[in-house]
Amino acid sequence: MLTVNEVLVFDCTDEGVEQLVREGKIRRFRSKQLKTTFWSAHVAPRLAADESALLLPTFNDWVAAPIASGNSHGQFVSVSSSSPFAPAGRLNGAPTGLAMQSTQEKIFTSIDALINALRGHVAATDNRQKEERLALDVLANIKMFERYVLDRLIVNIQRAITHKTRNRPAGESYYGPGAKLDWTRDIVDALATELPLTRLYKKVAAIHDFCRCNRFETPNRGTTRGMRIDNEKYSLAEDNPWIVNQRSLNNSIWAGKSGSAMDMVYAAKQMGIDDDDSLAALAFCIVAFFHFMPTSQSSTHTYHEVMTGATSVHKGIETFYKAAEVPGGQDVFRQLQSRPSPWKPDDSVQRCPGCNTAFGVFTRKHHCRACGGIFCADCSKETRAVVMPAIRPGKAPETGNLRVCKSCANG
Secondary structure (H helix, E strand, O other): OEEEOOEEEEEOOHHHHHHHHHOOOOOOOOEEEEHHHHHHHHHHHHOOHHHHHHHHHHHHHHHHOOEEOOOOOOOEEOOEOOOOOOOOEOOOOOOOOOOOOOOOOEEEOOHHHHHHHHHHHHHOHHHHHHHHHHHHHHHHOHHHHHHHHHHHHHHHHHHHHHOOOOOOOOOOOOOOHHHOOOOOOOHHHHOOOOOHHHHHHHHHHHHHHHHHHHOOOOOOHHHHOOOEHHHOOOOEOOOOHHHHHHHHOOOOOOOOOOHHHHHHHHHHHHOOOOOHHHHHHHHHHHHHHHHHOOOOOOOOOOHHHHHHHHHHHOHHHHHHOOOOOOOOHHHHHHHHHOOOOOOOOHHHOOEOOOOOOEOOOOOOOEEOOOOOOEEOOHHHOEEEEOOOOOOOOOOOOOOOEEEEOHHHHOO
16 A cells, blocks of 8 residues: 555555555545556656656556555455455465564655655565575574574573563464464474574564563664654664665665564573574574564565664674675675584593592593583583584584583573
């Protein structure tokens, strides 16, 4: 749906528009105009013929795109007679079990703002294709990202909830019924048999629900202000310096710097995950999460919107982010997998740090699979499932219940 200076641009019958207003499914407007008339009278005269032809398909898509109904949860409507959403109805074909969010109601204060947005969206076509490949690579390697950060973070969150140092999310997920979880159960275990996309979606949604429930005071959160018109989620203020810079780089932007990404990265730091690599891995999971959220047109938040939000909370993520490009997934994975192992060399410790017993013929050295430290048998006799075990050089990653020291066993 598209509104320019309070003029609704539509593609259906006049009566169809008026009915949607009467039913409270779309907001009231000052006046309305058929999309073909609006384009030929107001937009095309400002463009060269070749640019007009280039921008017109995107304009038509925006007019036909749906918005969330104002009076019924999960209902999406469009004023376009050619849209599968007209006149109203649930979106058929959305991935089973996932929520549905609208990213389509675009509001512009002027014709110039509309043209700037159209130009920016078309110019970012190549980068959007790169984002698609990156998101697919993250999904294809989701087990690595789960071990790296998602499962670790969720375990830490649930431990904090159990110890009553943090609040447990209650009721429906912010991302709809499809993302709802039973927080009294082990979430990682409960989702173990789900499909990769469902695991990604529900785990990131759970982290965000936890953020909203606990209301962390995320630093730099105010930097997202002024990026949208009257706080409309998907209507960018084209004169905002951040928006202007992203447009100049031909970056794909849709809703402004992601405050949600900022909140999730900051929450992870509060939950004990604060190294650059893990937080970067979390940011890439958030990119894929928003990319695969069932929408049309564009991601709910794009790569650059997530990464600029994440880096404003944790500067160390900048080692993974360049403002003028979208990386390939394999490049990201190589950088993540190059992190040093915490596995201590055998000759680096002469006494057990747990009990100060000297190592020798009768007191063997054992590695804790969680922290990589060296302990005697008595100080490392407990076992537990380790989300991301310390990597033993030259050996395949271990799984299952592993030997851990007393400190790691107690969390």
